[in-house]
């Protein structure tokens with residue numbers, strides 16, 4: 117069957133899609149943070165990033181409960197902290213920055229789906245923690261670096277996303 | 292400063308881009324679609340990297356369950372003490388993969404403007420009234436046939452600043468998950484016969500008319516509820532490879 121086309125997320129998703137603790141998959145693990153930039157090098161303050169990943173053992177089956185609801189008033193109260201759901205959703209802030217607190221994925225990378233006002237069809241990329249990962253060998257060295265998180269200090273990694281321009285991030289097509 | 296663009300300028304650019312892609316089948320919008328001004332600096336210029344790895348994490352995806360929705364979430368007319376203003380509608384359809392198989396138990400999220408074309412968002416300064424009885428946010432999980440259903444009010448068209456006298460056709464924003472992260476979809480559903488279609492660079496970024504038609508719901512009298520609401524049907528087909536390994540038991 118022919119697929120339904122994508123359309124931009126637009127500017128007004130902010131009261132509908134983000135939820136409390138969207139970037140807090142787990143405590144006591146790693147932090148990944150960075151900025152989203154446009155082709156002029158300006159930060160993008162209205163992007164929404166989604167993250168999907170394996171748990172530390174490499175398990176990709178996920179768990180429900182990311183958007184857990186209060187049955188009394190229907191409010192989104194988020195994860196209860198007992199299960200690792202593998203899914204995160206974080207809007208960029210006014211300065212284009214995002215942050216994610218999670219566990220190191222057992223398969224070596226976190227999948228990222230990028231949405232933004234002005235972006236008509238979402239983009240996929242990956243955050244790698246080891247520049248020796250086999251997948252990265254298929255890329256020229258300067259492009260490879262765009263997929264590798266830079267360690268800043270113990271457990272804290274910087275990963276920026278460039279939608280366009282000299283430092284343009286490698287985006288993936290799964291066909 | 293360059294003078295602001297008129298609708299005629301935008302129409303000309305849209306026509307040129309449609310001409311350049313005439314006859315091509317296109318299932319997705321062009322990311323590089325200059326008539327939608329905000330796209331100019333927000334699309335990659337390098338080709339995407341094809342990934343053909345059967346072990347890719349993206350061939351699985353997030354799961355949701357009964358703790359993630361409440362029974363009231365799919366009725367946008369019942370979130371406040373009073374009734375929202377506007378034309379009450381029921382929107383129903385199925386979420387399918389490219390092989391026509393239902394996507395079961397997955398999350399569908401919607402958001403929309405009120406009947407006057409206004410979002411309850413700080414950055415929406417369109418001088419149309421907010422409705423204290425309408426937030427315009429809903430969620431549900433698809434059932435065993437892949438069906439979703441929302442009760443809401445028909446959103447109004449609204450102006451935006453892409454060019455002079457720019458107006459968005461009435462639409463409901465949809466966010467849909469498949470069994471695989473590769474199938475992720477965020478899109479907009481439009482209403483049949485909207486006179487604003489040809490003027491809208493967001494819709495026209497899908498250069499193939501047949502694909503644009505798939506963004507338009509159909510009036511369905513069978514879905515209309517007597518003395519209550521008008522019914523619209525809209526089926527969603529997710530692009531991208533599905534998670535074949537988890538087909539059984541879902």
Ligand SMILES: [Fe+3]
Nearest residue numbers: 126128462464
């Ligand atoms: Fe909108």
